[in-house]
Amino acid sequence: MNKPKILRPEESQPAHALWFDRKKYVTVNFLVQKPKDVQVDIQTDKLILCCKNDTDDVFYNELYFYDQILKFDSRERVYDRTINFLLRKIKPDFAWPRLQKDPAKPSWISVDFDNWRDWEHEEDEGKEEYDKYVDMIQEMAKSNKGAVPDMGDLSDVSFVSLWFSDTKLTQMAFQCQRDCYMTEFVTSVVSCCPAELKQEVNGKKETLKGFNVQLQDTILFPEGGGQPDDRGLIGEVPVLRVTRQGPDALHFVASALEAGQEVILKVDWDRRFDHMQQHSGQHLITALADQMFGYKTTSWELGRQRSTIELDTPRVTPAQLQELEEAVNEKIRAHVPVNVQLLSVDDPALEKVRSRGLPEDHAGPVRIISIVGVDDNMCCGTHVSNLSHLQVIKLLGVEKGKKNKTNLIFLAGNRVLKYAERSYSTERSLVSLLKTGPDEHVEAVDKLQKSVKLLQKTNLSLLRDLAVIIAQNFKNDPQKGNFFSLHKKEGDNEFMNIIANEINTEETLVFLTVGEEKGPGLFLLAGPSKLVTEMGSQVLDLLQGKGAGKNGRFQGKANSMARRAEVETLLRQRCEHGSSQEE
Numbered sequence: 137m138n139k140p141k142i143l144r145p146e147e148s149q150p151a152h153a154l155w156f157d158r159k160k161y162v163t164v165n166f167l168v169q170k171p172k173d174v175q176v177d178i179q180t181d182k183l184i185l186c187c188k189n190d191t192d193d194v195f196y197n198e199l200y201f202y203d204q205i206l207k208f209d210s211r212e213r214v215y216d217r218t219i220n221f222l223l224r225k226i227k228p229d230f231a232w233p234r235l236q237k238d239p240a241k242p243s244w245i246s247v248d249f250d251n252w253r254d255w256e257h258e259e260d261e262g263k264e265e266y267d268k269y270v271d272m273i274q275e276m277a278k279s280n281k282g283a284v285p286d287m288g289d290l291s292d293v294s295f296v297s298l299w300f301s302d303t304k305l306t307q308m309a310f311q312c313q314r315d316c317y318m319t320e321f322v323t324s325v326v327s328c329c330p331a332e333l334k335q336e337v338n339g340k341k342e343t344l345k346g347f348n349v350q351l352q353d354t355i356l357f358p359e360g361g362g363q364p365d366d367r368g369l370i371g372e373v374p375v376l377r378v379t380r381q382g383p384d385a386l387h388f389v390a391s392a393l394e395a396g397q398e399v400i401l402k403v404d405w406d407r408r409f410d411h412m413q414q415h416s417g418q419h420l421i422t423a424l425a426d427q428m429f430g431y432k433t434t435s436w437e438l439g440r441q442r443s444t445i446e447l448d449t450p451r452v453t454p455a456q457l458q459e460l461e462e463a464v465n466e467k468i469r470a471h472v473p474v475n476v477q478l479l480s481v482d483d484p485a486l487e488k489v490r491s492r493g494l495p496e497d498h499a500g501p502v503r504i505i506s507i508v509g510v511d512d513n514m515c516c517g518t519h520v521s522n523l524s525h526l527q528v529i530k531l532l533g534v535e536k537g538k539k540n541k542t543n544l545i546f547l548a549g550n551r552v553l554k555y556a557e558r559s560y561s562t563e564r565s566l567v568s569l570l571k572t573g574p575d576e577h578v579e580a581v582d583k584l585q586k587s588v589k590l591l592q593k594t595n596l597s598l599l600r601d602l603a604v605i606i607a608q609n610f611k612n613d614p615q616k617g618n619f620f621s622l623h624k625k626e627g628d629n630e631f632m633n634i635i636a637n638e639i640n641t642e643e644t645l646v647f648l649t650v651g652e653e654k655g656p657g658l659f660l661l662a663g664p665s666k667l668v669t670e671m672g673s674q675v676l677d678l679l680q681g682k683g684a685g686k687n688g689r690f691q692g693k694a695n696s697m698a699r700r701a702e703v704e705t706l707l708r709q710r711c712e713h714g715s716s717q718e719e
Contacts, residue, residue, distance in 0.1 A: 164221040316518040367404040417548030423511035477504040607638030619711040660691040
């Protein structure tokens with residue numbers, strides 16, 4: 137909110153305030169004469185009020201609270217002549233003897249400091265003022281079809297989940313969305329039902345039996361908006377998955393929990409904060425890419441190592457990438473605030489908000505993530521409260537996407553630091569291996585690659601010559617027989633074919649393999665067509681491979697050479713059996 141010119145106290149009009157101190161909350165009702173253009177900003181330590189009178193004089197005031205509050209659990213409601221507040225204390229069971237820190241009265245708000253009741257005497261005194269506030273809540277709930285919550289003690293479970301809008305009372309977001317920085321939270325178990333979780337472990341799909349637990353509220357974010365779900369603990373029980381089911385969050389755990397029991401919920405903060413940094417970073421990059429170049433974001437992915445934004449453009453130039461990176465980091469250095477707003481579905485302000493639409497099962501108010509002066513975006517995810525918490529953003533580059541789109545790859549926050557650490561470690565290893573400085577690594581590797589290619593070419597040539605020599609030695613052996621077998625670890629298909637071509641396979645059965653001794657490799661079976669056709673399938677079965685036969689040759693890939701000796705024995709026996717039959 138931009139601070140307007142403040143009128144002198146004698147020029148302002150007083151606004152009487154009624155307030156009530158509770159164990160966890162403070163309720164306030166300001167009476168204002170014909171306020172116009174009322175603006176309210178609830179901060180952790182203060183309340184900012186701004187409005188106009190009939191002659192458009194601006195009245196501005198900052199009221200510093202007696203103690204700090206949880207701003208995401210505090211709400212306001214503006215009527216024609218009253219402004220009502222519900223302020224959630226950070227310190228419960230702590231009485232406020234005054235509404236504000238400074239005992240001097242604000243310039244335009246006349247506060248009766250005797251008009252407060254602490255929680256120790258709330259049952260006997262101040263009941264009339266509190267009843268009026270309850271009546272106001274009941275009045276606001278008339279248009280709501282659901283039951284009005286119990287207002288007996290403004291408890292966490294009965295009142296924190298309410299949202300005041302101009303026309304109706306609707307369910308708020310989860311606690312993790314109201315306060316993304318909360319790491320521990322006391323709540324209660326609503327239900328616990330048997331369930332299954334399908335997951336992939338070491339490349340294999342497994343089904344884990346467990347329970348879906350619904351809590352009264354949660355600080356564990358269920359996956360959504362391109363953001364993965366949180367991990368954490370319910371008591372001492374690990375939460376393996378969090379999913380959203382309509383307005384509820386389901387926590388998958390391996391052990392059952394009793395419905396109704398109070399539990400302490402803890403979030404895996406490292407994972408949560410990483411997701412906050414990447415998600416807020418995506419919002420910032422998306423907004424500036426659109427503003428600077430007109431490139432719209434069509435989707436994004438928060439990956440385990442790096443994140444990707446799909447831009448609706450066939451190409452992003454290196455110069456644009458550099459300009460964009462400089463712009464996003466400039467916003468980070470400027471400490472731009474990131475605010476959360478909740479708007480009703482029919483609020484006209486939603487028309488100016490960037491969005492890809494609401495999900496079909498959406499319930500309650502619409503959550504807006506606002507990067508002040510930069511972007512307003514409809515989003516359910518967890519975000520940092522200030523861009524400075526992103527630390528830094530690194531745009532790693534771009535890749536060709538699908539259908540004339542470009543994938544922009546980026547890192548934010550701690551991932552950039554880890555990336556720098558890994559890069560430095562790799563650099564030191566290369567210095568040791570290449571015996572050169574970092575600036576000479578590319579040139580040194582280029583020379584090595586050329587040397588390796590030359591050696592490979594020379595090695596292949598020698599391997600071909602060796603194949604011919606091996607075949608000639610077999611042909612010149614007077615005891616050669618009608619079966620030839622060879623395994624060469626360094627060989628390839630051409631090596632095997634040269635040997636087979638040099639040997640007269642019309643009379644000799646040739647079995648050749650290349651590759652690891654007991655690992656995967658290649659094989660070739662060549663010889664009399666009838667014999668190759670007969671034995672080909674058995675060879676495949678024993679080598680657990682695949683291949684094809686044609687013109688007296690059967691060759692292909694072997695998954696394992698572990699039974700190569702068994703294949704060789706089988707073929708040798710078959711050749712000897714065939715020779716004895718001919719004799």
